[in-house]
Amino acid sequence: MxxxxxxxxxxxxxxxxxxxxxxxxxxxxxxxxxxxxxxxxxxxxxxxxxxxxxxxxxRRGVLPLDGLRVTRSLRKMTARYQVRVDTAFDEVLRRCANPRRDGGWINQDIKRVYGELHRAGVVHSVESWTMDGRLAGGLYGVSLGGLFAGESMFHDPEIGRDASKVALVGLVDLLRGAGPAGRLLDVQWQTPHLESLGVVEMDREEYLQRLHRALQLPPPDWHPSEQS
Structure with a gap:
């Protein structure tokens, strides 16, 4: 689309x-x-x-596509899940918007507009599924050219706390596979958790320069599929 x-x-x-x-x-x-x-x-x-x-x-948080830190334990966890794209967007958004989550910020306006953008082919979800068909975690964000702006992620604590990280690994693999260089994975702000995964900071001016170049690139292939 x-x-x-x-x-x-x-x-x-x-x-x-x-x-x-x-x-x-x-x-x-x-x-x-x-x-x-x-x-x-x-x-x-x-x-x-x-x-x-x-x-x-x-100070903008950005995850370099060659800088994701995948620990040995996380690499083992990737074998426990299937990573899929856009097969349960509404559920991912609903779980990310759970009002019981600390720091919850996703309101009805956000859900309405990002749902519209998903149906327009601009907002996408990356999901971690158990082998017996349960949604264990996921993330969603905005894809424009070579930019992916990550918005929120979740995991089901009763299934596996690393499921959102597995979805992030799947996202990075998808973006890296799209080529060429210059793609931008924006995570808004660096937090201690995101820093542990490899997120770095850049000042606003550098980010805007990188963004201008990234927007000139073709988007990844977001056709719904099983990624791993």
Whole structure:
């Protein structure tokens, strides 16, 4: 499916943005704005009192595709799961939006718009399934050209806490297999957990330069399939 046509940035030139992770808020929130935001190096997260916040971190978390740290135990765990693409997007989104999760931020507006973008072929899920057919974990994010902007991930603690990491391994393998060099796996912010997996930080200006180049690349093949 073709990606929607490019729209102009609603945020103005980056040189005029606030020197803060949060660069804008809006009452408006729709598919066109979200696409324009990612192409501009910005992503949404709900703010207070019904406002949508728009963020471009001064220090951006990025996972180099050759820098994922796969421990011996994680490599063993990959053999326990099947990694699939886009076979249970709605369930992955629902599990990521579980309000009981610490730091939960995915509201109804996010679910509605990202669901629309999934049906448009722009937002995708990568899922870890047990051999007996249970969804154990997964992640979802936005794919535009050579950019994949990871949004959220989950695992089922009753099945296996490494299932989300296995999905990440599958995502990295898919992006690396797409070639050429210059693809960008954005994770928004570096956390201690993500740092342990190989996530590094870059300043906003470098990220925007990398993003411009990544957007010129062809997207990966997101046809639903079993990845491993």
């Amino acid at each position: 073709e990606e929607p046509s490019e729209v102009s940035s609603p945020f103005g030139p980056p040189a005029h943005w606030r020197r803060d992770d949060l660069i804008a808020v809006s009452t408006e929130f729709d598919r066109a704005m979200v696409l324009a935001a990612y192409r501009s190096g910005v992503f949404p997260m709900p703010a207070h009192r019904g406002l949508m916040g728009w963020y471009s971190p001064l």
